[in-house]
Amino acid sequence: MPESTLRRSWIVAALFLPAPLLAQTIPPRPSHSFVVSGYGTAGWLKTQGLPNGSFASLNPVLLFRMTDKIFAEAELEFGFEDGGTATGLEYATVHYLANDYLTVSAGKFLVPFGVFSQRLHPSWINRFNSMPPFYGHRGGIPGVDPLLPVIGDIGAMVSTVAPLGGVGRSLTFSGYVTNGPRVSEHDMGRERPDFAFGAFSGDNNNAKMVGGRVGLVLAPGFELDLSALRSKWGEGEMTPNLGTSLFLTGYNVAAEYRPVAALELRTEWMWLRTGVEHMDTTTSTSEIETQPQFGGYAQAALRQGAWEPVLRLGLVNINQAEENERLTQYGVGLNYWLSPSVAVMAAFELNRDHFNNGADMPNNRFLIHWAFGF
Numbered sequence: 001m002p003e004s005t006l007r008r009s010w011i012v013a014a015l016f017l018p019a020p021l022l023a024q025t026i027p028p029r030p031s032h033s034f035v036v037s038g039y040g041t042a043g044w045l046k047t048q049g050l051p052n053g054s055f056a057s058l059n060p061v062l063l064f065r066m067t068d069k070i071f072a073e074a075e076l077e078f079g080f081e082d083g084g085t086a087t088g089l090e091y092a093t094v095h096y097l098a099n100d101y102l103t104v105s106a107g108k109f110l111v112p113f114g115v116f117s118q119r120l121h122p123s124w125i126n127r128f129n130s131m132p133p134f135y136g137h138r139g140g141i142p143g144v145d146p147l148l149p150v151i152g153d154i155g156a157m158v159s160t161v162a163p164l165g166g167v168g169r170s171l172t173f174s175g176y177v178t179n180g181p182r183v184s185e186h187d188m189g190r191e192r193p194d195f196a197f198g199a200f201s202g203d204n205n206n207a208k209m210v211g212g213r214v215g216l217v218l219a220p221g222f223e224l225d226l227s228a229l230r231s232k233w234g235e236g237e238m239t240p241n242l243g244t245s246l247f248l249t250g251y252n253v254a255a256e257y258r259p260v261a262a263l264e265l266r267t268e269w270m271w272l273r274t275g276v277e278h279m280d281t282t283t284s285t286s287e288i289e290t291q292p293q294f295g296g297y298a299q300a301a302l303r304q305g306a307w308e309p310v311l312r313l314g315l316v317n318i319n320q321a322e323e324n325e326r327l328t329q330y331g332v333g334l335n336y337w338l339s340p341s342v343a344v345m346a347a348f349e350l351n352r353d354h355f356n357n358g359a360d361m362p363n364n365r366f367l368i369h370w371a372f373g374f
Contacts, residue, residue, distance in 0.1 A: 033065035038075070041123040043369025055369075056080060059090065059122070069097045091152050103159045108198050111151040112174040112213040113227045114252040114268050121150050123371035127264065127301040129345035130367055133314045133329050134270055134295030147272055147295045147316065148250070153178035153197040153209065168219025173212065180209030180231035181248055195233065195248070207232035211250075220258065227252040246275035246288065262303040269296030292320040297329075308335040310347070328352040341373035 155178030
């Protein structure tokens with residue numbers, strides 16, 4: 001294996017694997033290390049009723065090792081948007097390995113709410129070549145309001161690992177405090193605001209988002225994760241709050257099961273409770289209501305040599321209190337792996353739109369892309 005590949009593997013391991021295992025596998029190395037990793041995508045998309053189009057993106061990941069206990073990572077985003085090049089910072093985080101079982105992190109990081117947004121969203125790791133419909137990252141379904149974006153927020157996080165006996169068997173915990181969601185002023189009057197996380201260096205209220213994830217890892221075949229978050233959003237003196245705090249509460253359960261090495265089964269489901277203001281135009285009064293939302297997906301992928309068929313069922317219910325406020329997705333895909341980190345992926349989504357808002361869009365889609373990790 002080339003020296004550069006070995007070095008990158010050491011740093012990635014230092015950032016993401018349990019420390020007791022690292023102590024046995026990482027050989028002595030220089031006191032400073034720098035590696036560029038990342039992933040990219042180039043493809044074509046056709047949505048029913050809309051023009052077809054090509055897309056491309058590149059996400060370099062910068063990995064730094066300053067000392068045996070201090071590491072840093074950052075992911076940049078480059079893509080095309082509205083006829084120009086869009087750039088962004090997915091995350092930029094410093095990690096301190098306090099001991100074999102405790103890591104303290106600070107900066108902008110992918111929030112451990114569920115597992116997809118933090119671990120699986122890179123195009124070559126995600127076995128289906130679009131996001132689950134309840135996430136609103138690039139490639140979202142036209143006309144569908146997602147429940148949450150892939151959350152990258154600014155704050156601090158503590159992560160622990162408690163071995164349970166046996167290689168890879170552990171109980172994990174991550175807890176964090178971040179700025180929380182912010183809604184732009186022009187979006188304040190919407191019934192269901194689009195939340196942005198980490199879009200600004202500051203917050204527009206004094207409340208912070210707090211949350212955590214507990215995971216049971218029984219390697220190599222099973223993992224179960226439970227997550228929760230709680231925050232307030234908006235400014236008390238601005239519409240729609242009118243002096244009353246609005247809240248966002250979320251719960252998530254995710255599981256992965258590999259009965260054999262070639263078969264991957266995974267699922268993730270999300271429940272949200274969002275405080276929204278309902279205006280009575282006849283009396284010019286308002287009241288705060290709790291809007292329940294729900295969504296998730298289940299997915300199966302079976303690797304057969306270089307070929308990998310994938311099936312996915314997805315659901316978005318943007319308001320459980322109302323009928324016909326959901327989207328159901330049936331997806332089928334086929335991947336061909338040119339190398340362990342390079343694949344050509346094709347998929348068809350049958351998106352059954354049951355929204356009753358008078359502005360439904362035909363949104364069945366065909367996607368094909370080349371995804372690579374480096």
